[in-house]
Amino acid sequence: MNLNNLIKSITVIFFAGLLLLGVPSCNDYDFSVDESFNRTFRPPLFSAEGIRASSVRLEWEKVRGAKSYLLEVSRDSLEFIDPVQYELPYHQDSITLTGLMTESRYSARIKAFSATGAPESEFHEITFVTLGEQIFEEVIRGFDDLSNSNYLELRWMPGSEVTHIRIEMLEGEPEIINLTEEEIEQGYKLIESLKPATNYLVRILNGESRRGWYSYTTFEAYPEGYRVVNSEEDLKSILDISGEEHLILVLESGAFFDIRRPQLSADIRHLELLANPVKERPVVNLTTLTLHQNTESVTIRNLELFGDSHTSDYIINENKTTNINSIVFDNCYLHTFRGVVRMQNSANTTQLELLKVNNCVVDNIGGFGFVNGSADGGYRFENIEITNSTFSLIIAHFMDIRKPGGSYIIENCTFYDVIGHGRGFLNTAGVDNFPEILEIRNSIFGKFYYVGEYREDESVRSVNPYFPNLFVDGSYALSDFVINPDYPFVGIGEYAKTSEEVFANPKERDFTIIDSAFPGRAASGDPRWR
Known part of the structure; x- marks a missing residue:
């Protein structure tokens, strides 16, 4: 008998034995069963x-x-x-x-x-x-000059199932606005008379179900006593002869004003040139605003200012002592000036407490840089704050201040074609003229300014002479911003790509960041380009 036949015989005998012994059926257990488990x-x-x-x-x-x-x-x-x-x-x-x-x-x-x-x-x-829903297709923030109030235009898909709008503030009871059938069918609602400088949360609902929302902060109202000026009025004469101590002018949106060398009257201590925060900026051709010695503050907001030439004109060029303690530019487009703010003359002992620039675009500034102070006089820039702004085509030093200063802070700014070869971000012309604090935070430096083709011996300086206490944090130099190693921006991150590779179209002043690998994409530079 071979091996296979032997195995088969053993198997048959084994199972026959099991049958003789008797195998219990599936239902013949010798222990109790919980019938509650006998279910589908x-x-x-x-x-x-x-x-x-x-x-x-x-x-x-x-x-x-x-x-x-x-x-x-x-x-x-x-x-x-x-x-x-x-x-x-x-x-x-x-x-x-x-x-x-x-x-x-x-x-x-x-x-x-x-x-x-x-x-x-x-x-x-x-x-x-369930997820949140957003049926708002368009939300338009508005501001009315005559009523000096904020409004909001809401648009959603016409005919959507909605019942009301709920308006909430941080304090106070929410306001409920029931929608009419016509508004629901049109998909449109105008919300008027919102409080100024207030955080709002606007919801659109269907019963209890939220179908869309919008959160924003309303614009500040114009100060009490403002006056609207249209393009047919003589803005220069108003500035020259006004007898108001606090002159507040709201310039007509989209209008053009041509003012040549206006001189503020002796009565004006505080000047505010304003415009609607959301409509088209008025355009002002300005060739140097001359302050009176009594002037204490100048605020310019929501305007476009330009000079005749980047070789001759300034916005402010002071050669005498004034009481000015603050100059503010907010949400402005400033271009084609030799310099923006300048202090000069041995007789000038002006103590400027604050120069503040926020949310501005500045382009085509000539040989005196954005801020300039001569070696003469006893003037002082106590605080310079430059934030959330973009600067391009500044051919010399960015700041050239040849007297000691207080605190200079630059934060969330984008620079392109700024600082010429051999020039500095700040030129003090001597170690005795250093500011107490100089900080650059969360900013991006693109291509520096040079004429024609780049030469390998061309570069820019941080501070001239070198200032060891310069603080740089969260900021980046692109590969075409070439830094002189003897004048470093200590702490700056060097990125290996050029401005053309990081920005959408820098030559046409579109600095939208398109490089997804750029480490400063989310937190550096002017926020408008992120």
């Missing part, structure tokens, strides 16, 4: 898919031998208080639920019923949260 299996897989603001698709794995399912859904966290019930046939394995509340937690559970009469299964439970 529940669906082994159950999940919420395709979660949206007001809908969800529930999916489950079908149970063999089931004749139907019971699905229960409630708006809570596995409490199932007053659930909505759905009886579903055995062959169904999914259902899409619509009309849910946005940003809400729901619970769902499902169980199977047997086709053979066995008890139904246990529930399989899950919970999920």
Whole structure:
């Protein structure tokens, strides 16, 4: 007998022996059974898919031998208080639920019923949260000059299921505005008379369900006593002869004003030149604003100012002592000047407490830089704050201040074609003229200014002479911003790509960051380009 036949014989004898001994049936146990477990299996897989603001698709794995399912859904966290019930046939394995509340937690559970009469299964439970929804298609922030108030235009898909708008502030009770049928069908609502300089949260709802929202801060109101000036009025004469101590002029949006060498009257101590914060900027051709010795503050907001030439004109060029303690440029476009703010003359002992520049675009500034102070006189820049701004085509030093100063802070700025070969970000012309503090934070330096083709011996300086206490943080030099190693920007991050590779179109003044690998993409440079 060979080996295979022997194995077969042994196998037959073994199973015959088992039959003789007797094997108990599946129902003949010698121990008790808990009949509560003798029931239909529940669906082994159950999940919420395709979660949206007001809908969800529930999916489950079908149970063999089931004749139907019971699905229960409630708006809570596995409490199932007053659930909505759905009886579903055995062959169904999914259902899409619509009309849910946005940003809400729901619970769902499902169980199977047997086709053979066995008890139904246990529930399989899950919970999920619907997404937020945004049906606002356009939100327009507005400001009315005559009423001196903010307004908001809201647009959404016409005919959407909405009932009302809820307006909330940090303090006070929310305002409920019920929408008319006409407004719902048009998908448009004008909200007027909003408070100035106030944080608002505006929601559009369908019953309790939020369908869209918008959060913003309203614009500041014009100061009391303002006057609107249109393009037909003589702005220079107003500045020359006004008898008002606090002169507040709101220039007509989109208008053009030509003022040549205006001289502020002796009565004007505080001057504010303003314009609508959202409409087209008025354009002012200005060839040097001369302050009176009594002038204490100048604020220019929401204007475009330009000179005749970058070789001759300034915005402010003072050669005498004045009481000026603050100069502010906010949300302005400044271009084609020899310099923007200049102090000169041995008789000038002006103590400027604050020069503040915020949210501005500055272009085409000549040989005297953005801020200039001569070696003569006893003037002092106590605080210079330059934030959230863009500078391009400044051919010499960015700042050339040859007297000691206080604190110079530059933050969240973008520079391109700024600082000529051999020039500095700050020129003091001597160690005795250093400021007490010089900091550059979260800024980007693109290509420096040079004429024609770049030569390898060309570079720029941080501070001239070198200032060891310069603090640089969160800032980057692109590869075409070449720094003289003897005058370093200590702490600056050097990035290996050029301005053309990092910015969208720098030659046309579009500094939108297009390089997704650039480490300063989210937190450096002028925020308008991020």
